[in-house]
Amino acid sequence: MTEVRIHGRGGQGAVVASQILALAAMKEGKYVQSFPEFGVERRGATVEAFVRIADKKINERCKIYHPHYVVVMDPALVNIVDVTDGMRENGWILINTSKMPEDFSFHASVATIDAFSIATEKGLGSHGHPIVNTTILGAFVKIAPVVSVEALLKAIRESVSSNTEKNVEAALSAYDKVKI
Numbered sequence: 606m607t608e609v610r611i612h613g614r615g616g617q618g619a620v621v622a623s624q625i626l627a628l629a630a631m632k633e634g635k636y637v638q639s640f641p642e643f644g645v646e647r648r649g650a651t652v653e654a655f656v657r658i659a660d661k662k663i664n665e666r667c668k669i670y671h672p673h674y675v676v677v678m679d680p681a682l683v684n685i686v687d688v689t690d691g692m693r694e695n696g697w698i699l700i701n702t703s704k705m706p707e708d709f710s711f712h713a714s715v716a717t718i719d720a721f722s723i724a725t726e727k728g729l730g731s732h733g734h735p736i737v738n739t740t741i742l743g744a745f746v747k748i749a750p751v752v753s754v755e756a757l758l759k760a761i762r763e764s765v766s767s768n769t770e771k772n773v774e775a776a777l778s779a780y781d782k783v784k785i
Contacts, residue, residue, distance in 0.1 A: 606659035607751045608669045612688055613678035615650045618738030621764070622676070623654035626742060629752045629760035630658040638663050651686060658751050674749050675713075677701060678720070678737055689713060697748055699783075701741055706784055718744035718783045720775075727771040727778075739765065743776030744783035754780055 609626065613619030620641040627639035638657040655669045671691045677683060680702040688698060689711050696713040703722070706715040720737035730736035739761050746757050758773050765772045 606657055606663065606665075607674070607749070608672045609656040609658070609674045609676065609745075609749075610669050610672040611654040611656070611676040611678065612682050612686055613652050613654070613738075614682070615652055616734065616736075617652075617678045618736050619652045619654045619678055622678070622738035622742055623656045625739065625757070625760045625764050626656050626745070626752065627658070628764060629742075629746075629756040630656075632756045632759055633752060635659060635751075636661060636663050638665075640668075642668055651682065672696065674699070674745070676741060676745055678741055680704075683709075699741065699745055699748060701737055714785075716744065716748045716783050716785045718779050720744070720779060723775050723778050723782070727768075727775045729768060729771060729775060739772040740775040740779045743779035747780045747783045748785060 611619045623639040627637040630637045636659045641654045657663050671693050673693050675688050675698045677700045692713050698713050699716045701720040702717050703719040706717050709715045720740040721735050724735035724737045724740045746752050746754050761772050
């Protein structure tokens with residue numbers, strides 16, 4: 606079983622990202638769970654979303670305490686939340702930032718993607734508040750061999766009702782540009 610924790614802020618699409626990732630895994634015949642955890646439900650508040658992906662039935666019914674992968678949608682959260690809390694040995698952290706992976710000193714492998722720039726270029730969200738969920742998922746499937754990019758694109762096309770092809774383009778761009 607692979608466990609993923611997504612850190613974001615309300616309005617960035619962390620919960621939708623977890624749902625799209627789960628749908629992509631389902632399309633490949635996997636068992637999945639996807640669920641959020643948040644305190645105050647308002648734009649800008651911190652949000653965590655979780656995804657479990659497995660080849661057999663998932664019996665756990667709790668939040669993910671020891672993720673294999675952590676996705677950070679807002680780079681400022683690195684200084685606010687312990688994004689490495691409970692990380693498994695040999696885990697990966699994917700951070701939405703223009704910085705290079707070697708700029709971070711976590712006890713995990715780090716990949717980076719400037720999802721803000723890609724989402725802004727594709728017109729996803731507003732210039733001041735780009736929606737980066739599909740973009741960062743493109744980078745995620747490059748570093749995580751749990752879901753294929755083809756399944757992700759199908760899930761985006763099925764789940765995203767506005768600017769669908771721009772979301773697909775953003776995911777593909779991030780898949781090509783992620784820094785590992």
